[in-house]
Amino acid sequence: MRTTARRLIGFLLALFVGLGCVAPAWAEDITVMSSKLTSRVSPPEGLYLSVNVEFDLPRSVQDALNRGIPLYFVTEFAIQQQRWYWVNKPVIEASLMSRLSYSPLTRQYRLSRGGLSQSFDSLSETLSILKSLKNWRITDNPVIENAEDCVAEVRVRLDTEQLPLPMQVTIGENDWDLSSDWHSVTFDDSVKHPKEEKEQ
16 A cells, blocks of 8 residues: 555656656747737838737757857738638738847847847847837738638747758757747727728
């Protein structure tokens, strides 16, 4: 009886230790905290996406960045029209690359996105900007036909295919597997009623 109890306790301890070892991998995932699509009918008109994410860079990824290896994060966006009689129809697909780099010479971090670049003195300050994407212009057309029948999703991921080829072969999959799930995007009222917004 005592032997059985000891085995049970040993099993539970091993289970808790195992979960503790797995937990950091879960914490390294990217989580979409909020997202919203808005429409602007006054110049520059179009559809604009704002996304906020949260994540931590694993130690091995930070070490690579601080050695001068740039990191590339991709924001992917898609709108599909729902069809009960067939598969959903793609309406809009877009992606935006954000490049995060560090210069050991100047000891500054640089974030490049959409043709614009900013330099920062600390990684935490750089990441706070990287995690918050505001008013990304998806398309110059502010109208989505049959918006009530459409769904939009967004995800953010680290693009390991942009790393130097030798690193792609040697990096650990768990440390570098940073990606969010596809997250449903909220439509602002301006998307559903663009003409009414214009009249106001």
